[in-house]
Amino acid sequence: MGRKKEDFPEYFLKNVKKPVMTSVSLRDYSNFKIGGNADYFFEANSVHELVTAVLCAREVSIPLYIIGGGYNLLFDDNGFRGLIIKNAVKGISRRENSPEVNAFVGTPLEDLLRFSVEQALSGLEFIAGIPGTIGGAVFGNAGAFKQSIGEFVKEGLLLDQSGEQVQVGRDYFEFRYRHSILKKKHELLLKVVFELHDGDKESIQKLIEENLETRKEKHPHHDLLCAGSYFKNPVLPDGRIVPAAHFLEKVGAKTMKVGGAAVYSGHSNFIINQENALAKDVFRLAQELKQRVKERFDVELEEEVIFLPASPSTP
Ligand SMILES: Cc1cc2nc3c(=O)[nH]c(=O)nc-3n(C[C@H](O)[C@H](O)[C@H](O)COP(=O)(O)OP(=O)(O)OC[C@H]3O[C@@H](n4cnc5c(N)ncnc54)[C@H](O)[C@@H]3O)c2cc1C
Structure with missing residues (x-):
């Protein structure tokens, strides 16, 4: 006989040695500021807490979802029927006599970049201005300026489905x-080793500043309620990657609005929570944009933003 779901908080406390929170508003954990309540919520501050919390949820068959900074997520208006774990496990170190950096993946990208500058390690200047944690960035292979984080990942430490920690290349x-x-x-990704290269502090800093300046012209600042580019840039049959904004612009995206959700006036690939938007407003607006682009250009846009349904089919 498996454990009963109603015993989960008690079982969690016994194993993790910290209480699991109940009925927590997810809007506070997504940059969109949208979403209902999660049944259970826990912020993990050490690998031990993180792994034990995951294993507890699996043991009791509670649906489970890991988040980092919530900068690429859209939560459901109905919240989440399960446990949300926020990975806040942070820490960065350099391997001795080597341009390699070890990091726990709850570390914000900003801290990783600051560390690289301090250590005069070059490679990651393109991530300047991308909000979120290393875990979220590796998950979606985040990038900018034609570079992505995956190019610099040498190894990762994962927690696999059987609860084992496995090192992968x-x-x-x-x-x-x-x-x-x-x-x-x-x-679940726990740790990453980045392979960077020795550089010059001033040049690294200069490139970061240039990148931030370029982003300022093109991207909204992350205090705007959104989750970054809403759609991926489509790959055309001839292999070219064309900005989604190119198509969205031409179908009049910038003037479009559904309920409290609107397309950002400065960039047609950003959907923003303009005024108390619901996830369903964002959804309907995105559907309308996709349909217009499909009808006019026969191009299928695919979401970059991740929607988490209240009841996922797979935990
Ligand atoms: C203003 C703005 C600008 C942005 N600009 C860019 C940009 O230029 N380029 C770009 O690529 N993105 C951009 N983004 C999107 C976002 O910043 C990135 O996707 C970022 O990497 C998300 O990290 P996060 O920690 O917030 O992930 P979250 O949003 O918390 O999670 C994203 C996904 O990662 C998974 N995940 C998180 N941690 C782990 C883990 N440890 N193990 C397994 N899975 C995990 C989650 O389950 C979820 O499915 C932007 C967003 C905003 C708001």
């Missing part, structure tokens, strides 16, 4: 444009 992740194997396998 870069090839395992199958990185491609805004994709990694984690999107298919739903394994």
